[in-house]
Amino acid sequence: MxxxxxxxxxxxxxxxxxxxxxxxxxxxxxxxxxxxxxxxxxxxxxxxxxxxxxxxxxxxxxxxxxxxxxxxxxxxxxxxxxxxxxxxxxxxxxxxxxxxxxxxxxxxxxxxxxxxxxxxLLSSIMMVRMASYHKFLILSDGGMIIDPDLEKKKGVISNAVDFSRLLGLNPIKVGCLAAKEKVNPKMPATVDGAALKQLGEANYFGQDVLVEGPIAMDLLISKTAARIKGYESAVAGDVDVIVMPNIETGNAVMKVMTHLGQAQLGGIVMGxxxxxxxxxxxxxxxxxxxxxxxxxxxxxxxxxxxxxxxxx
The missing domain is CATH 3.40.50.10950 (Rossmann fold)
Structure with a gap:
């Protein structure tokens, strides 16, 4: 990588x-x-x-x-x-x-x-490098798919996995972003995150792909936060790919990282x-x-x- x-x-x-x-x-x-x-x-x-x-x-x-x-x-x-x-x-x-x-x-x-x-599926992928994180972050989708359902999120992950393999990542650690880790039927991101994790466990995206979800941002990017909350996962604090629940979230996260976090970024559309x-x-x-x-x-x-x- x-x-x-x-x-x-x-x-x-x-x-x-x-x-x-x-x-x-x-x-x-x-x-x-x-x-x-x-x-x-x-x-x-x-x-x-x-x-x-x-x-x-x-x-x-x-x-x-x-x-x-x-x-x-x-x-x-x-x-x-x-x-x-x-x-x-x-x-x-x-x-x-x-x-x-x-x-x-x-x-x-x-x-x-x-x-x-x-x-x-065509999906937007943003590759972000920040001094505060130990490696590249791959964000998708924050630019094309407005409100992806489960099928589209599967496509988003598949494109991001292909992208990551070309960059030499192995394993590829994917986190399905949500506001909490427990499934709540009123919060679609949690429902989809759990379903995508099950697909990952069944090797739907490949044996080199670890999918975690639903999972909040602090747990994705901070091992300290995961330890304090008692959250155990190989993805926690070491995520490669963050799957956004919708375009607003993806767009906001990307722009905060760019304008407040002085991130370097490069974007591509895959598919x-x-x-x-x-x-x-x-x-x-x-x-x-x-x-x-x-x-x-x-x-x-x-x-x-x-x-x-x-x-x-």
Whole structure:
């Protein structure tokens, strides 16, 4: 398992670098991050969007766009469709959303005949590094699935497990976040957490996966809290993956860690045939770059997109 984004970046540099395509790329912090990644973590970058706006930003901010290809397209929906098409044609290894509404971008990604789906749930994964925790935390889902039921939470865990295996985690410790550890029918997160733990015990997610739930946040991240409360679990105080009960919780936890905990983070969407990067406009240059590094790392290690689509 890697301990920093720098270590993940070093792993990318030691392998065969790929091509990233960006839909609607006219945004300054994004272009800065792409320029920093160009050549170092990526062999090539394709920018789909308004050439005039991209070049104006580049000129004003002194951002180096050399060795990047710009495909001129003023319409946002068309830019997303063209970016997806480049992945399908094998001209790009993964894809990133630029300055475009997420719903417009995802419409192109999930298109039944021209998209990137392989029959799996799409879920957002945030990888967080904080000085106050001894390793990376993997949070899901805080960006896509509004109110996941049990079936969707199974998909969220499956994607997070695949993600974790690519990063070399073994075992993978999963915690199903809730406000308490006892099942309460009036609190769906506790009911789902208990059901997911039973699935984990039956090796539904694999023999290398330990699932605990329902479990509160203090027990997930603090061995001291677990000891004081007399809570015994291999996951307590050593969790890798935290499954969020809903999007509000996931979004809030992520933003508190980022803005109050000075966390470094990188985000990815799993479940398609290639890694998908969905950053927020408010994300820092560093966090955008971390997401690009993470996407490049995964793209090196995921199966061929065409093969995955044909299998599904």
């Amino acid at each position: 890697y301990n920093t984004f720098e270590e993940i970046g070093q792993a990318v540099q030691s392998g065969s670098k790929g091509t990233l395509v960006v839909a609607a790329a006219a945004e300054s912090e994004l272009l800065r991050a792409l320029s920093a990644a160009n050549g170092l973590y990526l062999e090539h970058i394709i920018l789909v969007g308004s050439r005039s706006r991209i070049e104006a930003i580049s000129s004003a901010q002194k951002i180096d766009l050399s060795r990047m290809t710009i495909i001129d397209c003023d319409d946002l929906a068309t830019a997303c469709e063209q970016a997806v098409a480049l992945v399908r044609q094998g001209q790009a290894n993964f894809i990133m959303k630029g300055l475009v509404d997420t719903s417009i971008f995802l419409k192109a990604v999930i298109h039944k005949t021209n998209g990137l789906l392989i029959g799996r 398609a045939c290639v890694p998908i990067i969905l950053t927020s406009r408010s994300d820092s240059f560093e966090n955008k770059l971390n997401s690009i590094i993470l996407g490049a790392f995964l793209a090196q290690r995921m199966d061929n997109c065409h093969q995955l689509r044909e299998e599904h």
